[in-house]
Amino acid sequence: MANVKLAVVYYSSTGTNYQLAQWAEEQGKEAGAEVKLVRIPELAPMEAIEQNPQWKEHYLATKDSVPEATINDLDWADAVIFSIPTRFGNVPGQVKQFMDQAGGLWFQGKLVNKVVSAMTSAQNVHGGQESTLLNFYTTMFHWGAIIAAPGYTDDAVFATGGNPYGTSVSVDGEGNMKEDVEAGVRHQVNRTVDVAKRFIN
Numbered sequence: 001m002a003n004v005k006l007a008v009v010y011y012s013s014t015g016t017n018y019q020l021a022q023w024a025e026e027q028g029k030e031a032g033a034e035v036k037l038v039r040i041p042e043l044a045p046m047e048a049i050e051q052n053p054q055w056k057e058h059y060l061a062t063k064d065s066v067p068e069a070t071i072n073d074l075d076w077a078d079a080v081i082f083s084i085p086t087r088f089g090n091v092p093g094q095v096k097q098f099m100d101q102a103g104g105l106w107f108q109g110k111l112v113n114k115v116v117s118a119m120t121s122a123q124n125v126h127g128g129q130e131s132t133l134l135n136f137y138t139t140m141f142h143w144g145a146i147i148a149a150p151g152y153t154d155d156a157v158f159a160t161g162g163n164p165y166g167t168s169v170s171v172d173g174e175g176n177m178k179e180d181v182e183a184g185v186r187h188q189v190n191r192t193v194d195v196a197k198r199f200i201n
C-alpha cells in the first residue's frame with residue numbers, strides 16, 4: 001500500500017498557523033504519510049511587516065528555513081492540510097494569490113479528488129473562524145476536492161470549541177493561543193490521511 005503524500009500548506013504572519021502546521025506535519029508522519037511542510041510566500045512589503053514586531057520576528061525566523069509553497073506541491077500531494085489566519089472573515093490575500101496560481105492544474109483536472117482539510121485562527125472567538133474556512137472551502141468545491149472536515153467525529157473537536165469545519169483557535173494580543181487545540185489538529189490530520197488512503201489504493 002503506497003503512503004499518502006500529505007502537503008501541509010500554511011500562511012502565518014505571527015506564528016499561530018505555523019504552530020498548527022507544525023503539529024499537522026508531526027501528526028502526518030505519525031499517521032504514516034510522506035509529509036511536506038511548506039509556507040505560502042509573504043507578499044506584504046517590508047515596511048508593513050516592520051510595523052508589527054511579532055510579524056517581523058516570525059517572518060525573519062521562517063523566510064529561509066521553511067520552503068516556500070509552489071503549485072507543484074499541490075500537484076504532488078494526495079492530501080493537503082491548509083492552515084491560514086482569518087482576515088476579516090476571509091482568507092488572507094497571500095493565500096488567495098497562491099490559490100489563484102492553481103488554474104492550470106485545475107484546468108487539467110489535476111486537483112480532482114485531492115483530499116483537503118483546513119484550519120484557521122482569529123483574534124476573537126467569534127472573529128471569523130467559521131466563515132474563513134467556509135470561504136476557503138468554496139475553492140475546494142471548484143477543484144472537485146474531497147473535503148475531510150472534522151465534523152464531530154472525535155471528542156477532540158469539542159475541546160477546541162466545536163468548529164466542525166476545521167480546527168480553529170483564537171489568539172490574544174501577544175499571539176498566545178487561548179484554547180488548547182493540539183489534539184484537535186492531530187485528529188483532523190489523522191482523519192484527512194485516513195480518507196486519503198481510500199482514494200489512493
Ligand SMILES: Cc1cc2nc3c(=O)[nH]c(=O)nc-3n(C[C@H](O)[C@H](O)[C@H](O)COP(=O)(O)O)c2cc1C
Nearest residue numbers: 012013014015016017085086088121122123124127
Ligand atoms: C488585516 C487583518 C484582519 C484581521 N481580521 C480579523 C477579524 O476580522 N477578526 C479577528 O478576530 N481577527 C482578525 N485578525 C487577527 C488575525 O486573524 C490573527 O492575527 C491571526 O489569526 C494570527 O495568526 P498568525 O499568527 O498565524 O498570523 C486580523 C488581522 C489582520 C492583520
